[in-house]
Amino acid sequence: MQFPGRRKKVIGSSQNDLYDHCLQFYGQPPLENISLTEFETFAVERLKLLKSVENIGVSYVKNSEQYVKKLDAEFSSLNFPLRTELGDRRVQGGTSEYEKRRKDHISHFILRLAYCQTEDLRRWFIQQEMDLFRYRFGELTSKHKTDFLHKNNLKYETVSAEEKKSLKDKLITSSYGLSGITVEEYDFYKVPFQDALDLVRTRKVYLLAGNAYIPHHEIVTIVLNDFRTRLSKALAMTARSLPAVQSDERLQPLLSHLSHAYVGQDYSIQKNMGKISLEQIDALSGKSFPLCMRHLHKALRENHHLRHGGRMQYGLFLKGIGLTLDQALQFWRSEFVKGKVDADKFDKAYAYSVRHMFGKEGKRTDYTPYSCMKVILSNPPSQGDYHGCPFRHSDPELLKQKLQNYKVSPSGINQILELVKGMHYQLACQKYFELTHNVRMLFILACSNWACFCQLRDSPAKSFTEPAIVFTSAISLKSYRILICEVLYSALRFINPLIHSVCSKYRSFLTIYEQHG
Secondary structure: OOOHHHHHHHHOHHHHHOOOOOOOOOOOOOOOOOOHHHOOOOOHHHHHHHHHHHHHHHOOOOOHHHHHHHHHHHHHHHHHOOOOEEEHHHHHHOOOHHHHHHHHHHHHHHHHHHHHHOHHHHHHHHHHHHHHHHHHHHHOOHHHHHHHHHHOOOOOEOOHHHHHOOOOHHHHHOOOOOOHHHHHHOEEEEEEHHHHHHHHOOOEEEOOOOOOEEHHHHHHHHHHHHHHHHHHHHHHOOOOHHHHHHHOOOOOHHHHHHHHOOOOOEEEEEEEEEEOOHHHHHHHHHOOOOOHHHHHHHHHHHHHHOHHHHHHHHHHHHHHOOOOHHHHHHHHHHOOOOOOOOOOHHHHHOOHHHHHEHHHHHOOOOOOOOOOHHHOOOOOOOOOOOOHHHHEEEEOHHHHHHHHHHHOOOHHHHHHHHHHOOOOHHHHHHHHHHHHHOOOOEEOOOOHHHHHHHHHHHOOOOOOOOOEEOOOOOOHHHHHHHHHOOOHHOOOOOOOHHHHHHHHHHHHHHHHHHOOO
């Protein structure tokens, strides 16, 4: 029954008091009202930031100069608060800095709603938020680090100058990268050793009487452990209250799609219709297809048949890379009649589904190719199925054999398997492309398997020293709306009245589209 009092306190606070530090533990949820437009915008930009953190962390050594430079650029482009310099209250204390901190606060809680639903989603969200927190904490000055600890009641006992002097040699020996001068200048903290197990395990701290003596620059490890514990508990609590949130028909579609969303370049518009011939497919499958489509093409040629899941995944891919409806019908018919299906049976049992993919049957939806996330998160293939993502759904040994058959080097196979082990399936696909095409792909949020093909097919062959493919993480809000809701997938090709007639259920999203699309 204390909520009214807490709300009154927040509303009455000044802007600087409400977000008086650029970094926080996200202990209190936001209590203000926001529009659906702002809700969606904040969620998209936070997700783009976390995806960038994940990709940069895999592509560069964490805390290296390149790593910091890349994340700096992301923070700048997305307008999130990064560091608080001296004199910040005079220079940055206005609305701009306040809005950055407000967006940071609100967007975190929005993604909590989207990523609390399963254990895998929670694990991914916690890891990216921890990496983000570690980077931001490391960018603070010593003064602001101390301020952050005090504001969050992280009161660690400071080692006195006398005790540091008496333990100087032991602190130098047991602490990484310290000298005698550094020991005198640095603050050290006494922390119960069970709260510093990561540092104890790596022998970076001095232990005495059940306490770990932690130098100031290593305190981030303790703070991170605290942050992880708090966030893990908060996500569990959010998951229990999720049914009440999902009952809101305005939010449920948005939250259900956020965790599956790709936030890179928009490839939903058909640009390549009719640009390849049937005679090119066999050669292109070995030269330019991503592994999932190469696998499906090989299975189709060997078995002269694919089950529904494989036909949909591969059929929409072929549509996306340029096959027309007539070409697609000819392609599938010619292959199926080589097996146990005659031409008459194909026309009766299978031709309808091909025409359906092109929007010529049923509700006449012009389907787009599956995104990588849809392929990864779809139902895993069973015996006799060939759809899905080989990096996600294949046994590691079978995947290794397949990569060996495709002449991937042993070191390259190890790199791919490490990415798969870390559940970075899209990055594993990127690495496969790099190794099999002798190109370097710069900063990719691996988007759609058919978009990868189109980019690669249209790029000249280049060496590893010159990048051939570059996908950016930039996306317009309008493009993301196309991904966020199935109704809006066709928004760029259909006029508003038709969208309204197809589905009134998403009226609130359509209103946003009319106003801002």
